[in-house]
Each structure stands twice: as C-alpha cells, then as structure tokens.
Amino acid sequence: MINEIPEVVILRLPLYARVLAILDDQGTDVVSSQTLGTMLQATPAQIRKDLSYFGRFGKQGRGYKVSGLLRELRQILGLEKQWSVVLIGVGQLGRAILSYGGFAPQGFHIIAAFDSNPASVGQRVGDLVVRDVKDLETVAGDRQVDIGIVAVPAEACQEVVDLLCQSGVRAILNYAPVQPRTPKGVWVRDIDPVVALQSMTYHLKSLEGRRDTAGGRGRRVAAASS
Amino acid sequence: MINEIPEVVILRLPLYARVLAILDDQGTDVVSSQTLGTMLQATPAQIRKDLSYFGRFGKQGRGYKVSGLLRELRQILGLEKQWSVVLIGVGQLGRAILSYGGFAPQGFHIIAAFDSNPASVGQRVGDLVVRDVKDLETVAGDRQVDIGIVAVPAEACQEVVDLLCQSGVRAILNYAPVQPRTPKGVWVRDIDPVVALQSMTYHLKSLEGRRDTAGGRGRRVAAASS
DNA sequence: TTCTGTGAACGGATTCACAGCA
DNA sequence: TGCTGTGAATCCGTTCACAGAA
Structure with missing residues (x-):
C-alpha cells in the first residue's frame, strides 16, 4: 500500500x-x-x-x-474524537447553525460564537455569549480550536478566514458565497445552496415547459464544498 | 460541437x-x-x-x-428565468431556509411551504401560510413547480421526494442526511454540513496535536450534493 | 458457491503546448 | 506580443474480470 x-x-x-x-x-x-x-x-x-x-x-x-x-x-x-468548532458570524444564518441540533451528536461541538457587529457582541444565543471577533485569537490560544464555520457576508469572508488560519484552525466550513483562499494544510468545504440550484437549472432549462419528458437523465452529484 | x-x-x-x-x-x-x-x-x-x-x-x-x-x-x-420553488418541511431548518434572503434575488422564488405536522399547517411563516403536504400535488397542478427543497427528517425524505417527483418537480435540493432515489430526469443536490465536516476530519486527524505543521496540503473540494 | 480484494483495462477529465487571431 | 481555442498527451478515477478465501 x-x-x-x-x-x-x-x-x-x-x-x-x-x-x-x-x-x-x-x-x-x-x-x-x-x-x-x-x-x-x-x-x-x-x-x-x-x-x-x-x-x-x-x-x-x-x-x-x-x-x-x-x-x-x-x-x-476521525469521528471517534470530539472536535471543537467556532462559529463566525451570528446573523440569521449563524443563529440557525447554532440552533441546529445535528452537529453535537456527531462530535462537533460549537464552543464559541463570534461577530464583528457591536450590537450582537455580548448577546446570548442558545447557551453561548457572542464574542467580538477580535477575541478569536485569544480564545484559540486558550483552547484548541479545530474547525471554523464561516457564516459572514461575502465581503468579510476572506478576512475572517485569514484570521481563522492565523489562529491555528485547519478546517473551515464556509457558507459565504465566495471561495476564500487558504494556506496549504487548511481544508475548506463550501456550502452554497444557490450554486447548487444553479447547476440544476442548466438541466431544467433544456426540458422547458415539458412536464413528463424522459429526457436527460437526472444525476446525483456530491455538492458540498469547493 | x-x-x-x-x-x-x-x-x-x-x-x-x-x-x-x-x-x-x-x-x-x-x-x-x-x-x-x-x-x-x-x-x-x-x-x-x-x-x-x-x-x-x-x-x-x-x-x-x-x-x-x-x-x-x-x-x-438558465439564470435569466424565474424559477418556482416549493419547500417541504417547516421545522427549524425549513424556517431558516424560508427566511434566507439569498434565493429570491437569484431568481428562485419559494411559492409555497408544506409540512405534515398538523400543528404547523396553517401557520404563517414569513409571507407564506404552511400547507399540508397532502396538498402538494394539487398546488403543483395549479402552478408549475420547478424545484423542491427538502428539509424534513431523514426518515421522511424518500417519501417526500417521491411525492415531489410525482408532482412533476425535476430538481431537488435535499437537506436531509440521506440520499433519496429519484427516477431518471430528476436532479438532486444534497447538502449535509456534517458530511462536509466528516471528510475534513480525516485530514485533521493525521496532524493531531500539531498546531503549525506544513503537512498534507489543504484542498478545496466542491461540496454540494450527491 | 458466494462475495471480497485487486491488477489491468478503460474512459473521462485535466493539462500541455501550440497554431492563430488581435 | 498576449491571450484564446483546441487537438494531443497525460493523468487519474472507475469498472472489469478473475484469483482466492470462506
């Protein structure tokens, strides 16, 4: 082998x-x-x-x-291990991610949430208090952080990803609709539902109007990150 | 060509x-x-x-x-066209999807939302009233439905997908953590953040403990559907 | 007999490298 | 000179087909 x-x-x-x-x-x-x-x-x-x-x-x-x-x-x-995760961006999407019950049972524990908006910082969301994104490096210095989830607007994505990388995070789940650049050794998976839809419309387009065509056969494609 | x-x-x-x-x-x-x-x-x-x-x-x-x-x-x-979308499953995830502002500006209009739980049916969510999933075929008979978004528990996924296919939907964005089977001509993209994380942990595992290894170079993989 | 594990064959996608146009 | 468009070469993943273990 x-x-x-x-x-x-x-x-x-x-x-x-x-x-x-x-x-x-x-x-x-x-x-x-x-x-x-x-x-x-x-x-x-x-x-x-x-x-x-x-x-x-x-x-x-x-x-x-x-x-x-x-x-x-x-x-x-590596699923037998518990992984510690931080979330950046506590807008609507970020809040939905925090309240999603599917991560913890699989060993992914969100240990902190960050935002740059002073109005959000200090707020309690679920059982976390939102911290200023400026504190990210400090937090990552105190406890090992394995994974970052990025739920910020496109414009802020690269900046946040850079910060995560500096903080020693080596895996990023990116919900922002851009592909951030990362140094070698840092893994990224992008999730963008709009992009997923847009590659299906290509196929729908050609069957326009018809309701029951046996046309181009549907296929399944792993649509996770990029 | x-x-x-x-x-x-x-x-x-x-x-x-x-x-x-x-x-x-x-x-x-x-x-x-x-x-x-x-x-x-x-x-x-x-x-x-x-x-x-x-x-x-x-x-x-x-x-x-x-x-x-x-x-x-x-x-x-096919992005110049407006596409009509229905959402099935108005739990926490479904509600988050409904309130997500990213679909409409890209031409994806959620025209109806369905659930099977009688407690949810009739509720107003955003500017839609949740309908019984039994009415799906009726609604799809009235207005062309192009795309279905599935946000139901794993156990209900296949059933809901079958129903969508019967209703003439030819593209499905699936958030349930299973891969539904569809007839030819129906396209599926799966979005599962846990699966996306789980393929990154494989790489993290090998660098265990080390904070600044130049080890396996990170890569980006399109993580949308399957 | 049944079903795994795997080298070899195949096929498809990526990259190369260059002809050709502005 | 700069950059596209594209056959040809290469690389890589999938499938085949069969030897071998239960």
Whole structure:
C-alpha cells in the first residue's frame, strides 16, 4: 500500500458511514458491497475498491460485518474524537447553525460564537455569549480550536478566514458565497445552496415547459464544498 | 460541437458566473483566463476549455469581456428565468431556509411551504401560510413547480421526494442526511454540513496535536450534493 | 458457491503546448 | 506580443474480470 488515497474516496467515506449507521440501527449484521452499492447508488466495485485503500474489512463469500466496518470507518475518518468548532458570524444564518441540533451528536461541538457587529457582541444565543471577533485569537490560544464555520457576508469572508488560519484552525466550513483562499494544510468545504440550484437549472432549462419528458437523465452529484 | 458536456463543467459554471458578477460590479470590463484562474483557484487552461464547450467568448490577445461572458453564462445556466420553488418541511431548518434572503434575488422564488405536522399547517411563516403536504400535488397542478427543497427528517425524505417527483418537480435540493432515489430526469443536490465536516476530519486527524505543521496540503473540494 | 480484494483495462477529465487571431 | 481555442498527451478515477478465501 504505497498509494496516495484519492480525495474523492475520502469524500465518499462519510456517506458509507452514514448508511452503515442506519443498517446497524436496524440490526443488520452483515452486508455485501452489492447491497451497499444499491443503497448508495454506487457500483459494488467502487465500494470494494474504496475500502481496499484502508484494509481488508470483508469476508469472502459473506460480505462486511456492519458494526465492524462502521467502527473502522469512524476510526479512519476521525469521528471517534470530539472536535471543537467556532462559529463566525451570528446573523440569521449563524443563529440557525447554532440552533441546529445535528452537529453535537456527531462530535462537533460549537464552543464559541463570534461577530464583528457591536450590537450582537455580548448577546446570548442558545447557551453561548457572542464574542467580538477580535477575541478569536485569544480564545484559540486558550483552547484548541479545530474547525471554523464561516457564516459572514461575502465581503468579510476572506478576512475572517485569514484570521481563522492565523489562529491555528485547519478546517473551515464556509457558507459565504465566495471561495476564500487558504494556506496549504487548511481544508475548506463550501456550502452554497444557490450554486447548487444553479447547476440544476442548466438541466431544467433544456426540458422547458415539458412536464413528463424522459429526457436527460437526472444525476446525483456530491455538492458540498469547493 | 458533437460533444456531451461533462457534468463537472456544469458544476463549475455557477462559480464562474459568481466571480464574473463581482468583477462586473467592480467595473472591470475585460478579464483573462489567467486572472479568472487565480480568483477561482483553477488553471487558466481549465477555464478556457470549459468555456469552449459553449462557444468562443474570448478575444485573442485580450481576454473575455466580463459583462458579455456573464450574460452568456447566465443564459447557458438558465439564470435569466424565474424559477418556482416549493419547500417541504417547516421545522427549524425549513424556517431558516424560508427566511434566507439569498434565493429570491437569484431568481428562485419559494411559492409555497408544506409540512405534515398538523400543528404547523396553517401557520404563517414569513409571507407564506404552511400547507399540508397532502396538498402538494394539487398546488403543483395549479402552478408549475420547478424545484423542491427538502428539509424534513431523514426518515421522511424518500417519501417526500417521491411525492415531489410525482408532482412533476425535476430538481431537488435535499437537506436531509440521506440520499433519496429519484427516477431518471430528476436532479438532486444534497447538502449535509456534517458530511462536509466528516471528510475534513480525516485530514485533521493525521496532524493531531500539531498546531503549525506544513503537512498534507489543504484542498478545496466542491461540496454540494450527491 | 458466494462475495471480497485487486491488477489491468478503460474512459473521462485535466493539462500541455501550440497554431492563430488581435 | 498576449491571450484564446483546441487537438494531443497525460493523468487519474472507475469498472472489469478473475484469483482466492470462506
């Protein structure tokens, strides 16, 4: 195994983990690449190949043990660890992110929220008090911060990202509609629902007006970051 | 031009349009693939090649006229049209989506919101009254609905997506943490911030503890849908 | 027999490199 | 001279197909 693991493979692992968790909940204990492929809309060969980058998790003639494979993937992805996250930007979007219950159960803990607007600073939001973005480096000096979530307007994005990078953050989930530049070693995923919609309208456009065309076949594309 | 246009190219066009809009606002009137490449963190060759699938928009020795290219891209992507959107699921996430001001200015108009919870049905949210999801087909029969945004729990996702497809919707922006199955001709983009985070932790894990490693160079990956 | 793991073949996307136009 | 447009070359990810383990 001299291989460099392709980034696309890494992007798929969380999806594998997600369906394995569902299977595990259902009490399924063994699953084949075939079945997994059906659930994930992928080929069995792709799943086997992807997993083979990391080890030999299956049993020939049987398949993969659900709980075991799930544990392996969580291990590989670093999901057994608790990650500390800071949020920058406590506008409408930022508040929605803070109140979203989906992060903590997956080990992502938002430990602080920042804004630059003096009107927001000091406000209580959920169980955090909004701090001035100027304090970010101080906070990051006190406690390790692994991940930053950026929910500021486009104009402020690069500045905020620079600050996060200076503060030692190495992963950024960016909701601003621009692609910030980062130094090597800092990872970014962009989430922009408008961009996601805009690439679908390309396909809709061509079927204009028709309601029941069997035309261009729909496809699914991983739409997370850029 | 006998070519089928690669889907990855379509996924990049909205990003091109986004920076061109910024340049246009700034009053820049000509831009080279070089400059565009720097702004988008892409190679100039890729940008030229991508654009060449659709026509010859540049002038040798000069570059691309910003406003002209922007207009072309908006045309190609179908962004000059107004698109009608329905939202399914008016929980916390759904409400945040409704109050998000970023869709309408880009031509995406949320014309109705649905939920299955009787407690929500009839409630006023923004300037919409939440309707019962059972009325979806009726509404879609009255007015053309182009796009569905799904913001329901994982368990309800497939059911809701099936209903949207039956109602003639051909593009779905899915916020539920599962990948729904759709018939050919229906496009899906998945947005799951947790999945986006989980593929970054893979990279963070390996640098564990170190604060200033020049280790694995960070990369940017389009993280929109799947 | 069934299903994994994997080298080899394939196909598609990116990059190169240059001809050609302004 | 500067930069586009584009075939050709390259790179990389996916799929095939089969050997081998249960």
